[in-house]
Amino acid sequence: MDVTHCAADEAFRAEARAWLRAHVPPDPLPSLETGEGFAAHRAWEAELAADRWSVVNWPAAYGGRDATLVRWLLFEEEYYAAGAPGRVNQNGVSLLAPTLFDHGTEEQRARVLPPMATGEVVWAQAWSEPEAGSDLASLKSRARRVAGGWLLSGQKTWSSRAAFADRAFGLFRTDPDAPKPHQGLTYLMFDLRAPGVTVRPIARLDGKPAFAELFLDEVFAPDEDVIGEPGQGWRIAMSTAGNERGLMLRSPGRFLASADRLHRLWQAQGSPQSMKNRVADALIGARAYQLFTFAAASRFLDGESIGPESSLNKVFWSEYDIALHETALDLLGPEGELTDTDWSERYVFSLAGTVYAGTNEIQRDIIAERLLGLPKGRR
Amino acid sequence: MPFLLDAEQRAFADSLDAMLAAADTPSAVRDWSRGEHGRGRALWSRIAEAGVFALAVPEAYEGLGPRPVELAVAFMELGRHVVPGPLVETVTAAILLADLPDPGPAKRLLPALATGELMATLAWTAPYALDGDAAGTHLAFTAQGLHLSPGHGPVRRSLDPARRLAPLEPGGELLSPDPPTAQALAYARLTTAAQALGVGLALLDKTVAYVKQRTQFGVPIGSFQAVKHRLADAKIALEFARPLLFGAALTMAPADVAAAKVTACEAAYATARTALQLHGAIGYTAEYELSLWLTKARALRTAWGSPDACRAEVLSSDRPWR
Numbered sequence: 060m061d062v063t064h065c066a067a068d069e070a071f072r073a074e075a076r077a078w079l080r081a082h083v084p085p086d087p088l089p090s091l092e093t094g095e096g097f098a099a100h101r102a103w104e105a106e107l108a109a110d111r112w113s114v115v116n117w118p119a120a121y122g123g124r125d126a127t128l129v130r131w132l133l134f135e136e137e138y139y140a141a142g143a144p145g146r147v148n149q150n151g152v153s154l155l156a157p158t159l160f161d162h163g164t165e166e167q168r169a170r171v172l173p174p175m176a177t178g179e180v181v182w183a184q185a186w187s188e189p190e191a192g193s194d195l196a197s198l199k200s201r202a203r204r205v206a207g208g209w210l211l212s213g214q215k216t217w218s219s220r221a222a223f224a225d226r227a228f229g230l231f232r233t234d235p236d237a238p239k240p241h242q243g244l245t246y247l248m249f250d251l252r253a254p255g256v257t258v259r260p261i262a263r264l265d266g267k268p269a270f271a272e273l274f275l276d277e278v279f280a281p282d283e284d285v286i287g288e289p290g291q292g293w294r295i296a297m298s299t300a301g302n303e304r305g306l307m308l309r310s311p312g313r314f315l316a317s318a319d320r321l322h323r324l325w326q327a328q329g330s331p332q333s334m335k336n337r338v339a340d341a342l343i344g345a346r347a348y349q350l351f352t353f354a355a356a357s358r359f360l361d362g363e364s365i366g367p368e369s370s371l372n373k374v375f376w377s378e379y380d381i382a383l384h385e386t387a388l389d390l391l392g393p394e395g396e397l398t399d400t401d402w403s404e405r406y407v408f409s410l411a412g413t414v415y416a417g418t419n420e421i422q423r424d425i426i427a428e429r430l431l432g433l434p435k436g437r438r
Numbered sequence: 439m440p441f442l443l444d445a446e447q448r449a450f451a452d453s454l455d456a457m458l459a460a461a462d463t464p465s466a467v468r469d470w471s472r473g474e475h476g477r478g479r480a481l482w483s484r485i486a487e488a489g490v491f492a493l494a495v496p497e498a499y500e501g502l503g504p505r506p507v508e509l510a511v512a513f514m515e516l517g518r519h520v521v522p523g524p525l526v527e528t529v530t531a532a533i534l535l536a537d538l539p540d541p542g543p544a545k546r547l548l549p550a551l552a553t554g555e556l557m558a559t560l561a562w563t564a565p566y567a568l569d570g571d572a573a574g575t576h577l578a579f580t581a582q583g584l585h586l587s588p589g590h591g592p593v594r595r596s597l598d599p600a601r602r603l604a605p606l607e608p609g610g611e612l613l614s615p616d617p618p619t620a621q622a623l624a625y626a627r628l629t630t631a632a633q634a635l636g637v638g639l640a641l642l643d644k645t646v647a648y649v650k651q652r653t654q655f656g657v658p659i660g661s662f663q664a665v666k667h668r669l670a671d672a673k674i675a676l677e678f679a680r681p682l683l684f685g686a687a688l689t690m691a692p693a694d695v696a697a698a699k700v701t702a703c704e705a706a707y708a709t710a711r712t713a714l715q716l717h718g719a720i721g722y723t724a725e726y727e728l729s730l731w732l733t734k735a736r737a738l739r740t741a742w743g744s745p746d747a748c749r750a751e752v753l754s755s756d757r758p759w760r
């Protein structure tokens with residue numbers, strides 16, 4: 060049992076640190092949730108990709124460095140410690156790419172992954188619908204078979220950054236007569252600028268157009284943009300939900316850096332005793348999350364599947380993130396309500412975490428039923 | 439890395455778990471709470487034979503240690519089975535004695551601590567020593583330094599029936615005017631954290647079993663979402679305390695140990711509150727066995743460093759984990 064890293068992994072970390080020190084923009088980029096900020100973040104992805112730092116854990120053929128899970132964790136620690144920008148291609152990298160690695164064709168990987176790695180094509184997810192949130196399998200958007208592909212119709216919503224993104228991926232009902240709701244669904248990719256697509260940006264709490272509604276009216280998606288077999292979409296979408304992706308949605312490096320910034324803020328405010336325990340809990344929580352992830356990564360590398368354990372991880376980080384940012388705003392006092400600060404931006408972002416990627420209520424049901432073995436009941 | 443217990447460490451945990459599960463520890467606790475130490479001492483001998491106390495004693499004094507990871511493994515099992523006695527105190531005394539500049543007291547006392555012939559207790563961060571009436575060695579801190587106390591005063595009851603608290607008598611042999619204490623305190627906190635985590639895991643297991651079989655409105659109460667979500671939260675809290683415990687055992691850095699102590703004890707206590715609530719009125723009785731775990735979770739929270747003291751320790755280093 061060991062929490063240290065081998066010399067080769069530490070050398071990788073040092074290389075990442077040196078590159079970041081030389082390249083991270085000295086001033087924060089404009090908000091990722093604005094047109095201007097989106098463009099600036101896209102340019103930053105190109106800079107990362109030029110030296111193969113944008114997707115370190117991918118195979119070199121697609122722009123990565125074949126980094127192990129451990130090296131990815133070390134890269135993330137260095138990335139956020141360096142104060143580097145948020146990742147505009149997060150949805151594609153953490154949701155679509157693992158699906159393509161597991162279920163895509165070689166042609167799809169070769170076509171989709173390299174421009175994802177450079178930020179040339181930024182992906183949005185198209186899962187939720189107005190009447191299908193936690194009960195995602197009840198979704199109604201249809202894909203109708205035509206020569207050479209499918210025509211997509213319906214409405215998707217809460218699509219993060221779709222106001223600025225290029226393409227989207229999601230589930231569509233291809234067999235309306237299937238006996239169960241999660242049957243007859245197909246995993247498809249489509250172009251957000253294709254004829255028939257209307258994107259209506261939605262302002263989040265602070266007014267920034269962080270997500271969007273998508274209205275689809277007979278949007279053509281060619282056969283090569285179906286992932287896996289038609290009708291197998293639910294199984295494909297869920298199969299990668301519990302594996303290492305659960306570990307990779309939020310890296311510990313991000314929270315270690317945030318906790319350190321909070322600690323500095325507390326010290327800068329004169330180390331108020333009344334806030335001592337909350338600041339300590341932020342530091343401890345980041346360390347707990349780091350070590351939990353090391354343990355999970357070790358089990359994964361040992362051949363164990365992670366499965367429903369990723370629900371523990373999701374509830375923990377999403378609630379931790381909100382608590383940390385609430386503490387920061389409380390420390391800022393009257394300044395805390397101003398929206399033009401980095402803390403405010405991060406606070407508003409954190410508030411969505413307990414809802415997206417499977418609400419924390421759904422995650423607790425999974426923990427109770429699949430980890431503790433409690434009987435299913437009415438939700 | 440890998441940050442995983444190895445096969446030998448897991449086998450050690452399993453063998454302790456099996457041995458303690460067969461030992462009827464709740465009956466030993468009931469006796470112990472009345473000052474009847476027979477069963478508890480027999481249990482102590484078997485734990486010593488398994489090598490647990492030797493893990494705290496250096497090889498120079500006929501031990502195998504100190505081995506903090508294995509101690510954490512062992513103390514989780516001791517907590518899981520609510521083993522009574524000055525367990526943490528004996529480990530802490532061993533570390534304290536081994537660290538004294540004068541090797542005399544260590545030579546005299548440590549071999550017997552390692553074999554389990556001798557139990558030790560100490561009054562240090564609290565005005566009372568645990569199980570002073572059972573221990574054969576009593577260490578006390580005074581303004582003059584570390585003393586070998588001649589004995590203990592009247593026993594007071596802890597909320598946890600397994601814990602018999604007594605002040606130590608003043609005077610006795612002065613072992614050291616200025617003993618090094620940092621390592622001993624770290625081992626006290628580490629083993630308390632491990633014990634608490636074991637208590638919490640047992641509480642979760644017992645409560646999950648209970649809500650599966652307790653039926654109301656025609657269904658097991660474990661099928662209700664309000665019940666499930668409380669247990670899910672307990673599971674999350676315990677599973678995030680576990681890596682802090684083993685991380686602390688590996689580094690033995692004060693901030694890591696303090697983080698493990700506060701997190702494991704708060705997780706165990708929160709689990710105890712959930713266990714009490716979900717058992718309903720039966721959980722509130724002293725007679726029901728669950729009470730032995732519930733009350734220990736409360737006692738360990740403040741033993742060897744309150745939550746506040748542990749958080750202050752974390753903040754005392756400028757960048758604890760960077």
